[in-house]
Amino acid sequence: MANQKMDTHDQLQQHCRSLGHRVPFEYCRSMNTNLPCNKILACWKNILPIDEFISKHYTENEMSVFLAPTKPKLIQIFDLMKKAGDSER
Template identity: 40%
Template sequence: HEVTFGYCRKVKEGLPCWKVLDCWFELFPVEDFVREHYTEEQRERFLARPKPKILSLVELIEQARAAKSEEEQGSDSSQS
């Protein structure tokens, strides 16, 4: 199936996919389009290569552990 450019422009928090330049450069001057339609900060956000999934999972696990630890410490201090 075909993926439209419109779809590619809205996949990441309303911003384009990080591969938008790679996928569309042969069809039209996508780099010019991106430069004209997005701020430098937006371009930096969506053109940044995503973290590997395993790293994201490890970070989520660490956050959950930290939240649980804080929760347990909070309940310990309330019992004293």
């Protein structure tokens, strides 16, 4: 584990319940603008030592970004709507 590289588990696959099909671990660790998916700990915790992987490869600042609880859908949509409107102006 001490010498674990970022791409060690990249070829492992499992069903992604957000997308609805199988994805490689590489996707799960990089899909969030090169940070992991918000669900990475939940989805991979029974398959590989994901907590050690995360602790090793990401700073607490990064973790606070990608492990932040998902906002309710209406809030997400509202945020994106405002962002799109702001960028247009």
